[in-house]
Amino acid sequence: MITNLTHTRDWYRPAILGMALLINTAWTQDVDTSQLPAPAERTIIFKTDVLPILEGHCFQCHGDERPKGGLNLRTRETALEGGDYGEDIIPGDSEQSPLIHYVAFLEEDMEMPPIGKAERLSSEQVAILRAWIDQGLAWEEQDDQSSFQYTFAPTLGYVSVAGNEGQFREHYWQDDGFTGGISEFSLSDRLEDGTRVNLKSRSIFETEDHEIELSLSKPKLGFIELGYDQFRRFYRDTGGYYEGLGQDPISLNRDLYLDTGRAWIDLGLTLPNWPTIVLGYEHQFRDGEKSMLHWGPIFPANPAAPGKGIFPGTKHIDEETHIIKLDIEHSWRGWDIEESFRGEFTNFSTTREMPDFSSAGATLPDTASRVTEDYDHFSGANTIRAEKALKPWWMLSAGYLYSDLSADAGFNLETFLPNNIGVAPFQGDTSREIVLDRDSHVINVNTLLGPFNGLNFFAGFQNDWTSQSGDGDIFVFGAPAGLGSNLDSRTTEENFGLRYTKIRNTVLYLDTKFQQRDIGQRENQFIDDGFADATDFMRNTDATMDHKEYRTGLTYSPWRWASINTWYRRRFRQNDYDHRLDTDLGTFAPAGNGFSAFVRSRDTETDDFNIKLTLKPWSRVRTSLAYRLTATDFRASTDSVDVFGTVFPAASLYSGNYDAHIYTLSTTFQPKERLYLSGTASISDLRTTSGVTDGTLLVPYEGQIYTFMGTANYILSKTLDWNTTYSFSKADFGQSDTGLNLPIGVDYDRHGIVTGLTKKLSDTSQVRLQYGFFTYDEPSVAGINDYTAHGLFATFRRRFQ
Amino acid sequence: MHSSRLKDWAPFSFLIACAISTLLLLSSSSCSSTTRSVVVPPQVEGAHYVGNQKCEDCHAEITRQFPGSVHSRFFKEDESYHGVSGCESCHGAGSKHIQAGGGKNVFIHNPGKDPQPCLECHQEKHAEFSLPQHHPVLEGQMNCVDCHDPHGRDIFKQPGGLGLARQDQQCAQCHREQTRSFVFVHEGMQDGCTTCHQPHGSIHDKMLTQRDSNLCLRCHSQMQFDPSQVLVGKVDHSAFLSMGTCWTAGCHTAVHGSMVNPRLLY
Incomplete structure (x- = not known):
């Protein structure tokens, strides 16, 4: 039985459903089928005769996404299953098929499409549907985007960096040298029983950028979604700089990076007239080493022999979180009710190493501090929310959240001599x-x-x-x-x-x-x-x-x-x-x-x-x-x-x-059709x-930031495109109180340009070649973070259908 | 407005005058066209605009809370503004999506996976994301909806409709170490993460809003009757300020909180 309830007041819903059931069982006695248009007297072709009618009048409500009344007309199988209250199509017998009665407006209050929602079917269209049902409900594979297709795109790149490689990696979230992998692999299909399959993945090695997502969903049953993704955050390995020391800034000569990712699975139940229930598990992690701003103190009070502690600080992080989640959603008497639980187990350990003091000219701090922390917690949170449109002009919502966290922590501070690690x-x-x-x-x-x-x-x-x-x-x-x-x-x-x-x-x-x-x-x-x-x-x-x-x-x-x-x-x-x-x-x-x-x-x-x-x-x-x-x-x-x-x-x-x-x-400007x-x-x-008004103690922090991002696309021919992007930023927050204080302000110029050609090889494949040029200049730290980089990137993309 | 800043209004007074003049000039010479609109929605090939009412048929839980959302400030119900404001200005024209019976990403754009529709209007945020330190949104590792709810009442809080959103909740879902419980917590955490951090992008490491002790002294009032003395608490910090920033110079390194030290030294 088709029941489109969206225009029915929610509190009438049970009554309407009951009426619908009665109507369904007593249908053949109540409907005057003599008023039906006669079936079309020709062979019906689904794709050209029927599909346009369904697309124009039916799929809006009776598609894969939340089909009204439980009736999904997207596939033959789901159409034959009928709606929440029984079958709607009887192959070979259009006269007795409830679907035909509705679209022919034979039943009051059950007209389909509902009055005002879409244009009523003409007699000719009803006749086509009748003939289609009488001829056995032929249903060829639909030639639309939701049928089987997959895309495959391998990529390869090389970046050469002169200067601070870590700073380049930090700015562009990308490793230097060779990188490559699969920039896109996706697959989607809809099976005959209406099950949707989607797979999406990406995997770039060296940059350690990986993603895979798989979802299976079947209307009126449920879904499974699972996946894994991670990315790498890079950090430079240089610390601060003080001109008064007359010494080059110090680099750790280490690759610093932090990997962040998660793996998850969600199992959902979407049975008709049942609450939607989703049970999930997620594992999150962060692992690696990052730079810190803890550079240590400077002692400029004695300009003749300024003391210093400036040295790069680092922090090692190993963090894991396990999350259990349960979400329940249900509509009851017009109230949309959501119940959500999260249970979270987190444990991490961190180690910070920070310089305390070092002699002028030294390449390692004389003394440094090491802070090690451990932390475990369980956090539980439960939320219940309810929402209802009490009147067309009045919506009300309310909720309650309870959360509880219990944690254990450990802490250890020690001072050590980096120049003499044999000393306890x-x-x-x-x-x-x-x-x-x-x-x-x-x-x-x-x-x-x-x-x-x-x-x-x-x-x-x-x-x-x-x-x-x-x-x-x-x-x-x-x-x-x-x-x-x-x-x-x-x-x-x-x-x-x-x-x-x-x-x-x-x-x-x-x-x-x-x-x-x-x-x-x-x-x-x-x-x-x-x-x-x-x-x-x-x-x-x-x-x-x-x-x-x-x-x-x-x-x-x-x-x-x-x-x-x-x-x-x-x-x-x-x-x-x-x-x-x-x-x-x-x-x-x-x-x-x-x-x-x-x-x-x-x-x-x-x-x-x-x-x-x-x-x-x-x-x-x-x-x-x-x-x-x-x-x-x-x-x-x-x-x-x-x-x-x-x-x-x-x-x-x-x-x-x-x-x-x-x-x-x-x-945005399009001076020519192609540009x-x-x-x-x-x-x-x-x-x-x-x-603080005394400029010998602290000066204002002030400056300007300039940014520009530009894109140019030019269609050279039917199969060849040219594309260029340019990005620029500049800041002048440099401070000039060296000798009195440690200036912190940043001065820099940064440019990045990527230009390339995209060649369409066929309707389903293309190749892209790009060249990139990147520069960074930061005089406020004596140029230790400067770099100039050149990159070449190639991607081939093929779509199969 | 603070009197010392009255002169600051001069630039935008000029800007307003220019804007109004330009608008009047153009209004006298141009005609309306449906192909020209100030918002450029994502393109859905072959689709046309249908208006919010059609979207409500399936997405009522979103559309009914929309009048309370921040984005409703730009919504006009007039049919001539379909695609310029409302659902389709961010998701693209909806006719083919409806025709196909709906479905995730079926002839419809999801800005939750692609920030470009958001950046079409929020150009200043696009500029911030291009600064050296930024969250990896343009790199495709994060999306606007990881932190913002475009349909709800408070765009700066987690999705969840009209309520039950708490301060810094969106930051805590990734930055657990900084937002965990401490024995001695930094009071600044009560004011929220954005007091010190610029979440879209910054020229400073750790996406800080400022990079020197001026950041801390805004709240840690100093009593400077004698210009050579700067009291923070009852300690004269004048000799410390020159050594570097409060949290980098080896002093208050536990900026979010400490498990053992009440002065947040480590």
């Missing part, structure tokens, strides 16, 4: 046991109303209670110590939004977000070192955070070829601190050193303005011009503070400022300052 490391902090817990409860309610005369209104409320704790027994430089922390937070968030579309060619909108957070935080560290709490740390802070955000804007598009979009956003965040207990008798600090210390409140105000004009004045030209201004002020209020006898009065302080002006121009040009240019003018 000096033991720093090390853990005996560290345990952590975190649990959260989140509730959420949302409503969407409208449109009422062009007005839509949205409101949302969310409350998040999170509690986390950490406890540990450790040794601090050999002395036993206990440590603990508690962090309880309650976050309430309210969202409101309005959208008005009644003004011609215009959308007006207003959004607000309010967030309030209360935090109670306690931290302690008690060291049993025989010095009467001399190095103990205790902190108890209550904090409240109030965040307000307002955004309003409009989109005005008087014609399809012109549009202005502009918006303004203001954000205000205020954090207030009640620092109830703060004891820190460490070596360097008087009591009251834990954050927030003497800070009583912290305010952040941001103004954000954006305008964008997009035009397509001629069919061959499209351009857009955008400007964005972001301006943020950071301020703080403090108590008076006594630092070793020097009293600083309470004050309202300017803490910092961030200003950004970003201009973007993008244009297509596009380009995007952007200029960012950025400046960050802090309250």
